[in-house]
Amino acid sequence: MRNILIYRGLTILIGVIFLFSGFSAASQSMDLSSKPGSTKITLLLTKKGALQYSVTRRNKIIIANSPLGLNGDDQDFTTGLSVVNVSPIGVRRENYDLKVGNVKTIDHVLQTKSITFKNKSGALMIIDLVAGKEGVAFRYRLPDQPKKIRAINREITGFQIERQAKGWLQPYNKAGKYTPGYEDFYVKVNPGDSISHPRNPSVGWCMPALFQVNDGKNWVLLAESATDGSFPGCHLQPNSPGGLYTIAFAEKDEKYTLPLSDNNHPTSNLPWTMPWRVIIMGEQAGDILLSSLITDLAPASKLDDTSWIEPGKATWSWWSHPDDHSPDMYNAFTDLAASFGFGYTLFDAGWEKANAEGGIIAKATARGIKPMVWGYSAAYFDAEKRKKRFKELAAMGVKGVKIDFWCSDRQDVMAAFHSLFEDAANEHLLINLHGTTVPRGWHRTWPNFMTAEAVLGTESYFYEARYPDKAAEQNTVLPFTRNVAGPTDYTPFALTIRKYPRLNTAVHELATAMIYTSGIIHFADSKEVFDSLPVPVRNLLKDMPATWDKTESIVAEPGEQIILSRQKDRLSYIVGINGTNKVVPVNLNLARYAKGFSKFRVITEGGNPMMTFKTETYPITSTWQHAFAPKGGFIIQFINE
Template sequence: MINGLMYKVLPVLAGAIFLFSGFDAASQSMDLSSKLGPNKITLSLTKNGELRYRVTRRDKIIIADSPLGLTCDDQNFTSGLSLVSVSPTEVRREIYNLTVGNVKTINHALERKSITVKNRSGALMIIDLVNGQEGVAFRYRFPDQDKKLRVINAEITGFQIEKKARGWLQPYNKAGKVTPGYEDFYVNIHPGDSISNPRNPSVGWCMPALFQVNEKKSWVLLAESGTDGSFPGCHLQPDSKGGLYKIAFAEKDEKYNLPLGNDNRPTFSLPWTMPWRVIIMGDQAGDILLSSLITDLAPASKLDDTSWIEPGKATWSWWSHPEDQSPDMYNTFTDLAASVGFGYTLFDAGWEKANAEGGIIAKATAKGIKPMVWAYSAAYFDAEKRRSKFKELAAMGVKGVKIDFWCSDRQEVMACFQSLFEDAANEHLLVNLHGTTVPRGWHRTWPNFMTAEAVLGTEHYFYEARYPALAAEQNTVLPFTRNVAGPTDYTPFALTIRKFPRLNTAIHELATAMIYTSGIINFADSKEIFDSLPLPVRQLLKDMPATWDKTESIVAEPGEQIILSRQKDRLSYIVGINGTNKAVPVKLNLVKYAKGFSKFRVISEGENPLMSFKTETYPITSTWQYVFAPKGGFIIQFTNE
């Protein structure tokens, strides 16, 4: 099946197979040096039996010697280790479709090898290694088959980043009223810098974490993949002295209103396979943005039939009318969805009362608009109650759920997500997570998982005084960090001026809908704003896809500018935003992207850059020159009209 795992083991290149007759473990190579690309991961054991690894790209150090190991309730795997065996190198090809992403079909070869070590008591631990064109990864496994429960007290995994590197990192907020929710600013730091001026008190750094290393010649993103109910979501410890970033587990008090215990340590039965520690690498930041290594490593799709899953766009009343939960308001946004050609509308908090009074679900479905509804996490944590509620929603005609206020990376929550995706799929319901952790490849495993918040998005024009000044910069960092982890519910297109007045231009805000990937794009703002748009912009909104067949990075400068080429079926666009407060010249060769088209339409700033648009159409020329407005943007649509 194309959405399932379609890999085949390829012939291993000469010199990569280890023959085990007369096997001498000490003489075997503990590295995975790719024949397919420039990356290499190497393991080593110190004299004290401590496990280390390093990562290079074209023989240049990306991650210097860094610690590996676990301490458990019954065993220690941090010292006194010895090598037992090294597996042959195996090449697998991952071929699958993504329901939402930068590219529709993924076809990547990954080299794999497993290193088995034992501790002083003879207990075994396996380190699986993966190497591909886009980076490397590793994970721990306990192969014992006795079904006993093992508890991990600490993971000493680290990532040694050179001190002169430059990084974009997000503080990991400690447990609070609405935290952790991955809704802080990405800040420009150097390894070893402490957390400064976060939005909320913080206990570490989030992943994904982006660094520019190797004298600014290479980019690296630290991330996770394949986190399920066997492990908590992890972040990085706050102390990065000397540039060593270490893994940290979810905190004990990350409970919010969920019925969680007091033990935050990972606990699971044996055998136990843990999440991938993912190290994405590239020569350009655009290589990071386009990487699918996180989904390459995630479990294959668990859904045989995905024909019912339709990406799309939705109207959403909360941003423009947060206090109005009346049937009339919700019906207005159903009508708006129909008028602008959107397939969905999102009924947020208070929809139950509005539906009881005014039948908003039935009115949406009667117009051919698919309703999604807001829900509270605590009401969906219990499996039996959740399944019953999903059946009830599906019977009403609801097509998806936005479940909010998780505020936890605890193992129990990661387990709940997997069951939730499955239970929702059984009722043909789409899922949007809010107030939540970042995805970890889950949209490959569960294609009905369409999007998640975990982003400092446009709702913060209500809540964060610093947001307007920093939003443009953040918008050019998130595609290389948060959005690499998975689909992002940024809620773009917030034009109405709110408590903290917007500084980005109107076209910058519109362009974010095409910069980020989200299986359901929930558009902010009011009917009045949509009705005021010029016809070409309204047509753009109608045509705009919610997922892409092909994406190319043209300009990729985190914190400064981003320009992408996007294609879906016969639609072709170039979209760009400026993250700085300076005018920036742009020069593009359009012929490369205009095959089959004779003209291009440019949407840019109008007379009032904050609120209006200008559209101009030109014949295709080899060179197009433009000047990015401060905090501005543009959208090019190729056309024959």
């Protein structure tokens, strides 16, 4: 990773003027714009000393005046505030590579400013501002010297969305046997709508939250970044009167089987730096999908050597054989990984017994396949037990761990994640989180964090009666919401008919492996299905990357269609899926994406759209016309033959 370069703009003289000129709050510049000035965040104080902010893009209001402030156990920063200092504008350059992402190398310049306020008792609160071409962000800091542990009783941060907006929001499920796990449907709402028909009883809305505003001219995503062990993961309150969405902390009963206290309020020693509240904006939904603002704001990589971290593809037996934990079954999926050139295989629940009886880990490593193993969150929560377990697994030849059933956004769990990433990295182990919260830029800070569930994925064909009807729509919403937050373990390519029969075409299911971004793609389905695939589809699976050098959004219509251009080294693809029950025309200018190639191979629906594929090869032409099948898809691979 490249070091972050920070340049300070303006002169010391300006800072001195702000400190000693005695300007009123109204006369001080409490706004910050990107360069060029397409995005802008503005702070203001009311007559009562309450803090508000607004956000614009190209002079159009995205977030109208909304509240800011913290109410602590011993200090209140919601009213009676006054300005102490406005810093000079700074310039922050974020230049880094991601092991997992839509784009490999990111180089963004962000404008920065910090504004210090004091309350009636003289205590200080700093608001850090950031503005870039992709959006704006802010965070709170309490800079006073440490005296004791402080607590935040309430954060009044709000996001005022116009009532005419359209939104895609996911209910935040209350604590239960497997919740919260960010495994509900994203539903289409209008600001102010209440939660209706969630999969489980719910106490709020999840972030990321997506809205289309300004008569459809702008898109905005509300998200978090850089949540660490000093703060819980946050969601939005269930009620949004007048379109005002406000921050909510993790609930106190989000414990699952973990030894957590009843105190769900954020606590920390001072000084205290809190997570970024991120507002990503764009004219097109594709601008949201491609944004890296969440990782831009996350801490730089803490690993000096990342050469051992390799994204890849994995076989996974659980989806097709959930009750068969035998050595023979696990070994068959190791053989399947080898036959397709996959780098990994995942041994899920019951692997310990199979390994004791049949040495499945040794057999995988002997074939050059890197084994990953499943684990239960309670076994990895205690620091000493976790470190000991990681050492044991690494000595066995294990290369990664899927850790399941966290079901909590509590602060202690956020702290456990970061310690877990570090302890795993010390043993050169990769991490996949399941039954968990959404990532918050963590895959930049800890590149061995390859993927996380926090998605209503293909296991829902076992459990959710509404899933088959909604799956295609969800697959065209989640890339603009969940996947923007970080890598997504959707477990694609589920062709075998399960309890709730699939309605998406086979090509749609195949295409999800290239629509979602995940550091390790865990493919669902059986060895028999993989072995039955036609040669072009088999070759596609062998060649398919797990991360990308470049991605371009061609069609971006959440809930309807998505078409992406994807490149990795000399591999180039266009992939699309239809989220509707309608036949939809597709018209593409292939010449734009086909430089250096003479032909393209296209995979579409076969005679039985639910199970078969049709493959055709054509010379490059300027245009390609196609008709999306209902809940269908296509994959174009550019080739030279």
